[in-house]
Amino acid sequence: MLKLSNVSITYNDKAVLDNLDLTANIGEIIGVAAPNGTGKSTMFNVMANFVKPDSGHVLFDGKYAYRNEKEELLIHKQLCSFPEQQDLFEELSGVDHLKLYANMWKGSAKQVPEVIERLHMGNYVKRKVRTYSLGMRQRLCFAMMMAADTPVMLMDEVMNGLDVDNVALLSECLMEMKKDKLIFVASHLLSNLDLYADRVLFLKDGKFVHEHRFTSENDIFLKIEMSTEQYEKLKEKMALPQGYIYLAKHLLCIPLNGMNESEQTKWIERLLDYNEKEMTVGPLGTVEYYDKYYSKNA
Numbered sequence: 532m533l534k535l536s537n538v539s540i541t542y543n544d545k546a547v548l549d550n551l552d553l554t555a556n557i558g559e560i561i562g563v564a565a566p567n568g569t570g571k572s573t574m575f576n577v578m579a580n581f582v583k584p585d586s587g588h589v590l591f592d593g594k595y596a597y598r599n600e601k602e603e604l605l606i607h608k609q610l611c612s613f614p615e616q617q618d619l620f621e622e623l624s625g626v627d628h629l630k631l632y633a634n635m636w637k638g639s640a641k642q643v644p645e646v647i648e649r650l651h652m653g654n655y656v657k658r659k660v661r662t663y664s665l666g667m668r669q670r671l672c673f674a675m676m677m678a679a680d681t682p683v684m685l686m687d688e689v690m691n692g693l694d695v696d697n698v699a700l701l702s703e704c705l706m707e708m709k710k711d712k713l714i715f716v717a718s719h720l721l722s723n724l725d726l727y728a729d730r731v732l733f734l735k736d737g738k739f740v741h742e743h744r745f746t747s748e749n750d751i752f753l754k755i756e757m758s759t760e761q762y763e764k765l766k767e768k769m770a771l772p773q774g775y776i777y778l779a780k781h782l783l784c785i786p787l788n789g790m791n792e793s794e795q796t797k798w799i800e801r802l803l804d805y806n807e808k809e810m811t812v813g814p815l816g817t818v819e820y821y822d823k824y825y826s827k828n829a
Contacts, residue, residue: 532556533683533713538577538587539737540570547573548584549737557682560709562728563717564821569734571717575685578715579612611636611681613689616668625656625663625671629678636679646677649704665692673701677708684714690723702727721817731817733824740824749814752776752784753795755802756809769801778819779826787812 535553539546547570555561563571576582578589580597589596597603611632619628626643633640647656650670655663663671669692676684690698698720705714705727718724724731725745733741757765759780765771774786785802787795802810 532590532592533578534590534593535574535577536588536590538574538584538589540573540577540582540584546737548577550587551738553732553739555713555715557711557713558709559729560705560714560716560727562724562731562817563715563734564721564724564731564817565717565734566825570737571734572687574734575612575687575715575717578683579610579685580606581612608636609681610683610685611676611679613684613686614672614675616665616672619660619668619671621661622659624659625652625667625674628660628671628675629656632675633678633680636681640678642680643678646674649677650674650700666694666697669693670697670701673704677704682712684708684712686715687717688719689716690718690720698723721821724817728817731820733820735824741820743815743817743820750774751787751812751814753787753798753802754782754784754811754813754819755805756781757783757805761805772798776815776823779822782819782822784815784819 533553533555535551538548538551540548551574563574565571573582577584580589580603591606591609596606623631626647629643629646630640633643647653650673652670652674655667656671660668660671669690673686673689676686690701693701702723705716708714709727709729716724716728728745730742730744732739733743757777762777762780762783765783772785772790776784778784783802785798787798790798799810
């Protein structure tokens with residue numbers, strides 16, 4: 532278990548993290564969705580002890596963490612952060628990087644061939660990194676995390692620079708890995724988070740403003756694209772049901788939970804006047820919540 536307890540950090544009189552509380556457990560993938568500058572990288576750095584909070588604590592397995600150098604070393608054997616591409620060694624091969632991470636965290640490189648095969652890297656992994664494309668470098672960084680194989684992983688922008696096929700491959704790997712790990716993933720590929728995350732946190736003004744859990748109990752909405760003018764005219768014609776949401780001045784979401792079948796049908800018929808737009812039914816996803824909390828048009 533990893534826990535943040537009342538963690539605060541202030542830079543230049545601005546609260547980057549404001550009494551932040553979070554409890555996370557092995558077996559979870561936790562997505563973090565927030566624009567740049569909202570504190571998600573700072574939160575990761577606090578977890579990894581790269582940045583000391585002004586107040587509050589990090590706890591591992593219920594105990595205060597990072598109290599002394601010996602404890603730091605023990606925790607860092609259990610936690611690995613996603614490497615940045617600029618930190619790769621241009622004259623070393625991909626295999627060299629994988630063996631380095633495997634030996635640093637696991638004390639053995641026996642799993643490296645398996646990682647190479649799983650990520651389909653065999654055709655280039657022995658070449659020097661200076662010959663790699665952006666996507667190959669990013670896949671190598673992910674492979675280094677797999678080689679480290681730590682119980683806790685902090686991944687910031689793990690899908691950056693990857694094509695659709697590689698995004699799908701890494702998403703599959705994340706779902707395979709989570710059974711015995713706690714994995715945090717910060718990503719701008721919002722809809723991709725919905726595929727593998729157990730919950731997504733939305734960070735704003737130093738606090739979590741929303742936690743979206745993916746369960747069968749999520750509210751179901753009738754969703755339709757609608758301009759502000761159309762939305763205002765609709766409100767003049769009829770009262771919208773309690774709990775409706777109009778997101779980022781473009782998406783009307785009508786809650787269907789609690790309505791009987793007849794009421795649901797009536798709302799679908801009412802919105803047929805806007806039949807040039809596609810209607811969908813389902814829970815709100817990461818994209819919609821991101822629009823709700825961060826869109827300039829919200």
